[in-house]
Amino acid sequence: xxVRYELIKTCRQTGARLGRLHxxxxxxxxxxxxPVGTQATVKAVxxxxxxxxxAQIILSNTYHLFIRPGHELIREAGGLHRFMNWDRAxxxxxxxxxxxxxxDRRKIREEGVEFRSHLDGSxxxxxxxxxxxxxxxxxxxxxxxxxECAPYPADYEYVRxxxxxxxxxxxxxxxxxxxxxxxxxxxxxxxxxxPDLRRQSAKDLTSLDFPGYAIGGLSVGEPKPVMYELLExxxxxxxxxxxxxxxxxxxPDALIEGSIRGIDMFDCVLPTRIARNGTVxxxxxxxxxxxxxxxxxxxxxxxxxxxxxxxxYSRAYIRHLIKADEIFGLRLTTIHNLHFxxxxxxxxxxxxxxxxxxxxxxxxxxxxxMARHKSxx
Amino acid sequence: xxVRYELIKTCRQTGARLGRLHxxxxxxxxxxxxPVGTQATVKAVxxxxxxxxxAQIILSNTYHLFIRPGHELIREAGGLHRFMNWDRAxxxxxxxxxxxxxxDRRKIREEGVEFRSHLDGSxxxxxxxxxxxxxxxxxxxxxxxxxECAPYPADYEYVRxxxxxxxxxxxxxxxxxxxxxxxxxxxxxxxxxxPDLRRQSAKDLTSLDFPGYAIGGLSVGEPKPVMYELLExxxxxxxxxxxxxxxxxxxPDALIEGSIRGIDMFDCVLPTRIARNGTVxxxxxxxxxxxxxxxxxxxxxxxxxxxxxxxxYSRAYIRHLIKADEIFGLRLTTIHNLHFxxxxxxxxxxxxxxxxxxxxxxxxxxxxxMARHKSxx
Numbered sequence: 097x098x099v100r101y102e103l104i105k106t107c108r109q110t111g112a113r114l115g116r117l118h119x120x121x122x123x124x125x126x127x128x129x130x131p132v133g134t135q136a137t138v139k140a141v142x143x144x145x146x147x148x149x150x151a152q153i154i155l156s157n158t159y160h161l162f163i164r165p166g167h168e169l170i171r172e173a174g175g176l177h178r179f180m181n182w183d184r185a186x187x188x189x190x191x192x193x194x195x196x197x198x199x200d201r202r203k204i205r206e207e208g209v210e211f212r213s214h215l216d217g218s219x220x221x222x223x224x225x226x227x228x229x230x231x232x233x234x235x236x237x238x239x240x241x242x243x244e245c246a247p248y249p250a251d252y253e254y255v256r257x258x259x260x261x262x263x264x265x266x267x268x269x270x271x272x273x274x275x276x277x278x279x280x281x282x283x284x285x286x287x288x289x290x291p292d293l294r295r296q297s298a299k300d301l302t303s304l305d306f307p308g309y310a311i312g313g314l315s316v317g318e319p320k321p322v323m324y325e326l327l328e329x330x331x332x333x334x335x336x337x338x339x340x341x342x343x344x345x346x347x348p349d350a351l352i353e354g355s356i357r358g359i360d361m362f363d364c365v366l367p368t369r370i371a372r373n374g375t376v377x378x379x380x381x382x383x384x385x386x387x388x389x390x391x392x393x394x395x396x397x398x399x400x401x402x403x404x405x406x407x408x409y410s411r412a413y414i415r416h417l418i419k420a421d422e423i424f425g426l427r428l429t430t431i432h433n434l435h436f437x438x439x440x441x442x443x444x445x446x447x448x449x450x451x452x453x454x455x456x457x458x459x460x461x462x463x464x465x466m467a468r469h470k471s472x473x
Numbered sequence: 474x475x476v477r478y479e480l481i482k483t484c485r486q487t488g489a490r491l492g493r494l495h496x497x498x499x500x501x502x503x504x505x506x507x508p509v510g511t512q513a514t515v516k517a518v519x520x521x522x523x524x525x526x527x528a529q530i531i532l533s534n535t536y537h538l539f540i541r542p543g544h545e546l547i548r549e550a551g552g553l554h555r556f557m558n559w560d561r562a563x564x565x566x567x568x569x570x571x572x573x574x575x576x577d578r579r580k581i582r583e584e585g586v587e588f589r590s591h592l593d594g595s596x597x598x599x600x601x602x603x604x605x606x607x608x609x610x611x612x613x614x615x616x617x618x619x620x621e622c623a624p625y626p627a628d629y630e631y632v633r634x635x636x637x638x639x640x641x642x643x644x645x646x647x648x649x650x651x652x653x654x655x656x657x658x659x660x661x662x663x664x665x666x667x668p669d670l671r672r673q674s675a676k677d678l679t680s681l682d683f684p685g686y687a688i689g690g691l692s693v694g695e696p697k698p699v700m701y702e703l704l705e706x707x708x709x710x711x712x713x714x715x716x717x718x719x720x721x722x723x724x725p726d727a728l729i730e731g732s733i734r735g736i737d738m739f740d741c742v743l744p745t746r747i748a749r750n751g752t753v754x755x756x757x758x759x760x761x762x763x764x765x766x767x768x769x770x771x772x773x774x775x776x777x778x779x780x781x782x783x784x785x786y787s788r789a790y791i792r793h794l795i796k797a798d799e800i801f802g803l804r805l806t807t808i809h810n811l812h813f814x815x816x817x818x819x820x821x822x823x824x825x826x827x828x829x830x831x832x833x834x835x836x837x838x839x840x841x842x843m844a845r846h847k848s849x850x
Contacts, residue, residue, distance in 0.1 A: 137794060137801040165768070165793040173771055173789060181785045391542070394550055408558045412550060416542040417514060423800055424514040 098280035099238060099307055101126075101339040101360070108451040110356040112444070117153075117339055117360070119237040120278050121177065121185040124152040126339065126360040127444055129351060129437045130187060132368060135160050136170070136180040139368050140423070140430040143182045148404075149431065150438045153185035153237075155363040158230055159194030163213050163220070167233035175235030187238040187363070190227045190269075190284075193245045193312070193344070204244065206261065224268035228281070232274045240310060241269040243284040248316040255288035262286045263300035270304055282308040282341060289318055291329045298333035309334045310341040311359075320350060327357040348377060348440055349466055352457045355444050367433035372426045374418040377436045381465040385429065390415045403435035404428075475657035476615060476684055478503075478716040478737070485828040487733040489821070494530075494716055494737070496614040497655050498554065498562040501529040503716065503737040504821055506728060506814045507564060509745060512537050513547070513557040516745050517800070517807040520559045525781075526808065527815045530562035530614075532740040535607055536571030540590050540597070544610035552612030564615040564740070567604045567646075567661075570622045570689070570721070581621065583638065601645035605658070609651045617687060618646040620661040625693040632665035639663045640677035647681055659685040659718060666695055668706045675710035686711045687718040688736075697727060704734040725754060725817055726843055729834045732821050744810035749803045751795040754813045758842040762806065767792045780812035781805075 100118040107114070117124040131138045131146065134157045138146055146154065156176060161167060173179040176186055195202060199211035199220075208223025222230075227242035243262040246255045266283050273281050283306035287293035301309060311330055314323045327342070334340050339360045345351065346364020354362060367377065374385045378398035383390075385397070396406035397414065405414070405428040417425025440460075447456035479493040494501040508515045508523065511534045515523055523531065533553060538544060550556040553563055572579060576588035576597075585600025599607075604619035620639040623632045643660050650658045660678035664670035678686060688707055691700045704719070711717055716737045722728065723741020731739060744754065751762045755775035760767075762774070773783035774791065782791070782805040794802025817837075824833035 135793070135797045135799055136790070137799050140800045142801065142804070164797060165789070169769060169789065169793075172769060173787065179787070179790055181790075392546060392549060410550065410556070412542070412546065413513070413556055413558075416512070420512045420541060422512055422514050423517045423803060424519065426800060427519070 097307070098276065098278050099339070101308070101337060103336065105449065107448040107453045109455070110448075110453045111358055112355045112448045112453045113358055113360060114445055114448040115339070115360055119153070119185040119280075121183060121237050122152060124185060124361075125445060127351070127355040127441055127448075128153060128361050129346060129441050130155045130361060130363040131434055132157075132363055132365045133180070133182075134365070135164070136176060138430075138434075139372065140427045141434070143180070145431060146182075146434070147184070149434045150442070151184070151434070153187060154182065155187045155189065156234070156236065157191070157194060158188045158227060158234065159191035159198065159222075161188075161234060162191060162222070162230050163215055167230040171233040171235075177235065185238070186236040188231050188234050188236040188240065189343070190231065190240040190242040191222050192227070192240075192243040192284075195222055196245050196247070206264075208242075224265040225272040228269045228272040229274075232279065235275075236279065238280050238282060238308065239273075240282050241266045241284050241306075243286060243312055245313045245316065246286065246288045248289070248318055250288055252290060252293075255286075255290055255293055259286045259288070259293050259297050263297060266301055266304060266306075270306070280307040282306055282310050284310045284312040284343070285330055285334075286313045287330075288313055289322060289326065291326065294326055294330045295333060298330055302333065302335060306338070308339040308341065310343050312343045314342065315344045315350065315364075320353070323350070324353050324357065327354065327359070331358040346437065348437070348464060349461065351437070351440060352444060352453075352460060355448070356453055356457065367437050368430050371429035371433040374415075374425070374429060376429050376432050379463055385411060385415045385418055397429075397432050398436070401432065401435065401439075403432050405432040405435075474684070475653065475655050476716070478685070478714060480713065482826065484825040484830045486832070487825075487830045488735055489732045489825045489830045490735055490737060491822055491825040492716070492737055496530070496562040496657075498560060498614050499529060501562060501738075502822060504728070504732040504818060505530060505738050506723060506818050507532045507738060507740040508811055509534075509740055509742045510557070510559075511742070512541070513553060515807075515811075516749065517804045518811070520557070522808060523559075523811070524561070526811050527819070528561070528811070530564060531559065532564045532566065533611070533613065534568070534571060535565045535604060535611065536568035536575065536599075538565075538611060539568060539599070539607050540592055544607040548610040548612075554612065562615070563613040565608050565611050565613040565617065566720070567608065567617040567619040568599050569604070569617075569620040569661075572599055573622050573624070583641075585619075601642040602649040605646045605649040606651075609656065612652075613656065615657050615659060615685065616650075617659050618643045618661050618683075620663055620689055622690045622693065623663065623665045625666070625695055627665055629667055629670075632663075632667055632670055636663045636665070636670050636674050640674060643678055643681060643683075647683070657684040659683055659687050661687045661689040661720070662707055662711075663690045664707075665690055666699060666703065668703065671703055671707045672710060675707055679710065679712060683715070685716040685718065687720050689720045691719065692721045692727065692741075697730070700727070701730055701734065704731065704736070708735040723814065725814070725841060726838065728814070728817060729821060729830075729837060732825070733830055733834065744814050745807050748806035748810040751792075751802070751806060753806050753809050756840055762788060762792045762795055774806075774809050775813070778809065778812065778816075780809050782809040782812075
């Protein structure tokens with residue numbers, strides 16, 4: 097068994113789950129946020145820094161690595177862990193999302209998807225079998241089924257067909273998977289914004305008995321309350337004994353609301369991408385460091401933060417670096433944002449332990465300057 | 474006394490000097506190479522990484538910091554050391570070189586130089602007094618006289634007038650200097666490629682009794698043998714008890730040849746700049762990591778190297794990062810190149826200690842694949 101989910105306890109205030117995910121490359125405390133290392137590197141930071149930030153698992157993108165440098169090269173290098181000098185857990189997505197969001201001129205057929213590389217226009221093909229083969233070569237601890245992430249908005253009939261195809265593709269991925277003993281293949285529930293399609297997808301996928309389940313196709317532009325309601329529809333249909341991964345979600349509010357609704361894993365480029373634009377998350381909300389207000393501000397990004405950045409550098413210095421296009425500035429803001437989310441997840445886990453995640457959510461939202469989403473919790 | 478030079482011994486084979494430079498922010502073993510941190514950061518690396526690489530002093534650029542973020546802001550931050558979180562020694566140049574190489578539409582007068590910012594075109598003015606005031610605000614351990622670095626080639630009459638003006642400016646810098654107790658102001662010998670002007674400049678400068686002397690205006694395009702001969706002309710005219718700094722030199726061969734000719738300090742953007750283009754220095758010469766030859770090369774950049782990069786990452790991985798424009802690639806090549814030069818300087822010091830620097834030079838050049846420069850040593 098490549099991964100094993102251990103449920104430690106359920107929050108009596110919300111139903112959120114405290115758990116541990118055991119993998120061939122270590123244990124992940126859940127709920128967990130996974131930093132994204134698209135091209136076999138989490139942009140601007142080193143593996144040692146990621147470890148110091150508490151990251152127990154990172155995500156890397158099959159689509160990008162398939163195109164460059166190629167999965168066969170990474171296989172020859174001894175796999176992705178060794179190639180990038182990361183000895184903790186890795187999850188690779190299937191490439192599905194990128195084929196539908198990045199690649200040019202795609203043609204979707206039952207067999208798979210033909211598309212043009214966004215780098216050089218070359219003609220490429222990914223299918224359930226190929227995406228699984230690529231992920232077997234990369235060697236991540238958790239790999240994902242090749243799926244279609246339907247566009248938003250999309251009409252019912254399109255999403256119904258797409259979701260049914262994703263279910264058929266999931267079955268083919270399972271058959272194509274060559275390393276089930278050291279790589280856990282997760283199924284992905286789709287269904288767009290339609291509750292009955294979500295239910296059908298969950299039914300299709302769980303009948304295939306995957307070692308874990310992702311919820312895909314959310315956080316694609318829909319209002320957050322819609323996402324939360326669809327989680328409330330979908331999560332209860334997933335087996336308790338398996339981990340649940342909400343794809344592409346990384347804003348602080350959605351991490352809390354997702355955890356409340358029983359999600360165990362999250363990933364998103366948000367913290368690292370906004371960091372490189374000079375936007376940081378703080379205990380008082382977002383802060384745009386380029387603003388003139390911080391020119392002579394010699395305090396830390398967040399007075400409540402104890403990360404490397406906040407204990408060594410001022411807002412004035414970081415603003416100078418970002419304005420001067422200095423690489424070290426990107427590194428400092430990236431470290432801060434990853435620390436912020438890592439610390440947020442630790443506080444979420446602590447609140448679950450203490451059966452007070454709904455209270456924590458309200459406290460956090462007030463401090464962060466956010467309206468609380470009305471929900472039953 | 475802001476700095477004190479301690480001569481430990483002279484190489485009996487070459488005349489190279491082994492020494493220690495004592496500063497308010499620690500001791501520097503000489504001959505030393507100073508990494509360049511133009512905008513209050515050595516591009517791509519952290520202060521902690523610089524320390525791990527053995528850097529005891531870095532250089533920062535007055536011209537850039539004067540323009541952005543401004544010396545008054547850095548003074549308010551508590552000085553450059555505190556602003557950038559670097560508690561070892563710093564040397565700032567005077568801005569002279571950049572005014573003549575980077576700025577637009579400069580007008581040189583006896584009073585100083587009027588120029589346009591290369592960033593936004595705003596009208597600025599630097600003079601001996603202003604450059605010294607800016608450097609007093611930045612607070613580096615070693616600061617430099619405001620000088621003109623004459624273009625190459627330049628006719629005799631131009632260089633004669635320019636060099637004489639640089640001498641007059643040096644006297645004004647000395648008078649304007651407000652912090653002689655904790656900042657050492659170095660004079661800069663100019664004189665272009667004309668030995669008699671170099672001699673005159675050295676005479677002018679040494680009569681002012683600076684705590685250290687730089688040799689400027691070399692490595693500006695002239696053949697290396699010309700530079701070496703001018704060093705042989707100039708260095709013997711400088712006082713033994715003061716440190717000697719050859720500005721803008723950082724290629725391995727010139728570091729060795731400069732040391733042989735009695736130079737104690739060097740700086741150059743070369744190792745960090747070529748690193749960001751994906752070129753690294755190795756014990757077998759330069760290596761361009763983008764080359765297809767390294768696509769599936771899973772060995773280290775330099776098998777003889779024990780830096781962080783070489784002990785953790787392969788040529789194939791670094792090539793992938795550089796080709797994918799990943800920040801972490803720039804960091805890995807920068808660390809390697811700075812380690813290479815730091816290690817070279819340590820080997821130069823060891824060779825001086827053992828009275829065998831000429832032998833070391835020949836061994837190094839053979840390994841590095843370089844023709845040995847014919848010289849008397």
